[in-house]
Amino acid sequence: MGSIMSEINLKDFFVPNYILSLGSEVERVSHPPVCPVIVFINSKSGGQLGGELLVRYRSLLNKNQVFDLGESLPDKVLHRLYHNLGMLKDKGDLLAAHIEKNLKLIVAGGDGTASWLLGVVSDMRLPHPPKIATVPLGTGNNLHFSFGWGKKNPGTDRESVELFLSQVKSAREMKIDSWHILMRMRSPKEGSSDSIAPLELPHCLHAFHQDGWHLFRGGFWNYFSIGMDAQVSYAFHSERKLNPENFKNQLTNQKAYLKIACKQGWFVSPLCHPPSRNIANLAAVKIMRREGIWEDLVIPSSIRSIICLNLPSFSGGLDPWGDPSKNKLHDRDLTPPYVDDGLIEIVGFRNAWHGLVLLAPNGHGTRLGQARRVHFEFHKGAINHTYMRIDGEPWKQPLSVEDDKVVIEISHSGRVNMLANLPCRAKSVHDPSSTHNYGNRDYYINRDDKFAEEEHEVVKKFGAASTFKFVDDRDIVHYH
Numbered sequence: 001m002g003s004i005m006s007e008i009n010l011k012d013f014f015v016p017n018y019i020l021s022l023g024s025e026v027e028r029v030s031h032p033p034v035c036p037v038i039v040f041i042n043s044k045s046g047g048q049l050g051g052e053l054l055v056r057y058r059s060l061l062n063k064n065q066v067f068d069l070g071e072s073l074p075d076k077v078l079h080r081l082y083h084n085l086g087m088l089k090d091k092g093d094l095l096a097a098h099i100e101k102n103l104k105l106i107v108a109g110g111d112g113t114a115s116w117l118l119g120v121v122s123d124m125r126l127p128h129p130p131k132i133a134t135v136p137l138g139t140g141n142n143l144h145f146s147f148g149w150g151k152k153n154p155g156t157d158r159e160s161v162e163l164f165l166s167q168v169k170s171a172r173e174m175k176i177d178s179w180h181i182l183m184r185m186r187s188p189k190e191g192s193s194d195s196i197a198p199l200e201l202p203h204c205l206h207a208f209h210q211d212g213w214h215l216f217r218g219g220f221w222n223y224f225s226i227g228m229d230a231q232v233s234y235a236f237h238s239e240r241k242l243n244p245e246n247f248k249n250q251l252t253n254q255k256a257y258l259k260i261a262c263k264q265g266w267f268v269s270p271l272c273h274p275p276s277r278n279i280a281n282l283a284a285v286k287i288m289r290r291e292g293i294w295e296d297l298v299i300p301s302s303i304r305s306i307i308c309l310n311l312p313s314f315s316g317g318l319d320p321w322g323d324p325s326k327n328k329l330h331d332r333d334l335t336p337p338y339v340d341d342g343l344i345e346i347v348g349f350r351n352a353w354h355g356l357v358l359l360a361p362n363g364h365g366t367r368l369g370q371a372r373r374v375h376f377e378f379h380k381g382a383i384n385h386t387y388m389r390i391d392g393e394p395w396k397q398p399l400s401v402e403d404d405k406v407v408i409e410i411s412h413s414g415r416v417n418m419l420a421n422l423p424c425r426a427k428s429v430h431d432p433s434s435t436h437n438y439g440n441r442d443y444y445i446n447r448d449d450k451f452a453e454e455e456h457e458v459v460k461k462f463g464a465a466s467t468f469k470f471v472d473d474r475d476i477v478h479y480h
Contacts, residue, residue, distance in 0.1 A: 013037045013165055015065040019099060022084045029095055035169040036099045038081065038130070039066040040074055040117060042109030045137035047247070052156040053108055053135070060161060069113065075120045082126065103130040104168060104419065110138020111222060111392030116203035118221050122178055122416050133168045133419040139253040140392055142313035143222050146339070147174065148421035151317050171419035174428055175340045176221055177310055180413035181205070181390070183216040185399065185406040202393035214400075220390045223314055224410060226376070227279055227305035229349065230389035237394055279303045279348065282386065283378045287346070287371035289333075297369055303348035307365070308374055308410055310344055312337060312425045319425075320347040322364030334370055338429040342412045343370045378406040 012034040018024040039057050043050040057066045067077055088096035107117045114134045121129055136144040136151055145151040148171075154160055187209065201207060205218030240247045247253050278301060279285075285297040285306075299306070312319045321337050329335065337345050347365040381401045388397050399406050420426065 010060055010162075010165075012169065014062055015099060016095075017062065017064055019084060019088070019096060020062075020064050020081065022087060026093075032095060032098055034102070035104060035165075036102055037061070037065070037104050037106050037165075037168065038077070039106045040069055040072075040077075040108065040113075041066065041135075042069045042113045042137060044070060045109045045113060046153045049153055049156055050108065050137055053137070053154075053161070056156050056158065056161050057106075060158065060165075069109065069116075074117055075123070078120060078124060082124070101128055103128075105130045105132045106135060106164075106168060107132060108135035108137050110136075111140055111143050112202060113138070114143045115221055115391035115393075118178075118416050119204040119219055122219065122414065129417055131171075131173050131417040131419045133171060133421075135164065138392060140314075140316045142315070142317065143311060143391065145317045146222070146311040146313040146424075146426045147418050148424040151313075167421050168419060171421050174418050174420040174424070174426065175415040176418050176426070177340055177342060177344070177412060178219055178221060178414050178416055179224070179308075179310060179344060180219050180411050181217070181224060181408065182411075183397075183406075183408045185214050186402070187212050187214055199395060199397070201395055202390050204393075205390060205395075216397075218390070219413065220310070221416070222311045222391045223307050223309045223389075225305060225307040225389045226282075226386060227303075227349075228387075229305040229307070229315070230387035230394045233389050233392075234387050234394035234396055279306050281379070282382050283376045286375040286377075287369055288373040288375075289343075289369070289371055291372070294375070297346065297371075297374075299348065299368065300366060302350045303366060305349040306368070307347045307349070308344050309347055311339055312427075320349070320365040321345040321367060324364075324367065332367075334367075336427070339426045340415060341429040342372055344372075344374065344410065344412075345370055346374065372412050374410040376408040 011031045013036060014033050015036050015038065016027045016029060018026045039061065041050055041054045041057065043054050054066065054068055085096045085100045089100070105117060107114050117132060121132065134144040134147070134149050135154055136149060137153055141151040154164065199207060204220060205216055208215040208217065280299040280301050280303065285299060286294045287297045288294050307314065307320055309320055312321065314320050324334060335341065335343065346368040348368050349365050378399060383399060384401050385396055385398045388395060
């Protein structure tokens with residue numbers, strides 16, 4: 001089939017070299033780009049697809065506006081770009097001002113790659129932050145699916161890429177809540193065997209040592225989970241890292257994931273995992289639903305995995321929270337699950353069979369609650385490690401068994417701009433077309449105005465960029 005775009009259409013997305021590299025000769029542009037884009041591609045994602053997409057985008061656009069994340073760190077690229085734009089604007093360059101105002105980012109990779117870029121953009125605190133579209137190159141692609149970009153790996157031919165560019169051009173802007181996470185535990189005493197080994201953390205999480213404390217800090221946009229689901233994910237990622245040749249495409253990856261879940265005992269967890277591993281036996285959980293008011297969250301004793309969920313997609317497009325009826329929302333003082341209402345949904349699972357309920361109509365996990373902040377406090381000596389996952393990136397987290405104050409706190413921290421394509425599963429509290437217009441909706445709409453200035457003052461960096469160094473011990477809540 002022939003190209004669906006003419007050469008003049010592709011110029012709608014073109015960013016000239018002098019914008020990208022300060023000192024380059026200024027170019028006359030007869031066709032100002034309607035939708036200027038910077039493209040970041042994880043060439044290692046999607047088997048061979050990442051590398052193929054990199055070649056295709058560079059052949060269609062200016063090759064210098066397309067970056068391989070294996071070679072170029074996104075924070076450095078964007079800091080340089082916005083520095084150049086600022087310098088050119090100061091000289092009266094109208095094209096630079098136009099590009100800064102209309103710039104969009106295309107991010108090709110899995111959930112971890114998408115969150116990495118979201119963290120970088122959030123950290124930069126730009127007056128006109130770029131809107132972000134995602135190309136699904138991972139195994140789950142939950143963030144992509146939530147905003148209408150699909151969950152299957154895309155085609156890499158010219159027509160497929162041009163179609164995607166046209167969708168980016170017509171996509172609507174949609175804000176999404178950003179969630180800050182902070183974990184703290186005491187450093188082991190000198191001579192203690194209770195040591196914390198170096199970790200391979202997700203891109204959006206950084207480790208620090210300060211005044212006798214181990215601190216882990218970062219952010220997420222889709223979900224944070226603790227327990228068996230993260231353990232299975234960690235085993236999958238470890239196996240893929242050791243034998244990458246066995247993970248060449250999405251279908252193969254999904255089959256391997258299911259096989260590993262069986263080996264890990266996720267389907268027969270009561271037989272393979274002691275009750276001491278259940279969430280209620282590991283930690284006490286508190287939530288804040290209203291400003292300044294903490295309350296205990298009751299966790300059923302059978303729950304082996306807990307998920308703090310912001311988007312309606314988990315494990316390849318499943319929705320753990322589901323769509324509660326109007327009566328259930330009213331009876332439990334809940335609100336519909338919006339992605340920009342400053343609330344996070346908390347869901348529990350007993351095992352993989354419980355998770356398969358999501359495949360049924362109206363299926364959902366155990367709805368535990370909604371909150372503006374979530375506080376986990378691990379019981380002293382309960383466990384020496386656990387498994388955690390943020391936006392598709394799992395890790396094995398050692399815990400200090402000598403510390404009775406190992407805590408994790410999740411809090412709302414602003415919003416970032418996404419691009420949404422149709423059909424879009426994510427729902428906005430401000431969208432008049434939403435079918436959920438009941439309950440406490442007005443409370444959360446008004447809350448945006450009431451707390452906007454406050455959130456601006458306490459907003460925290462997420463640690464996705466290499467420049468992130470700041471740590472403030474006051475972020476954690478102390479219970480006496």
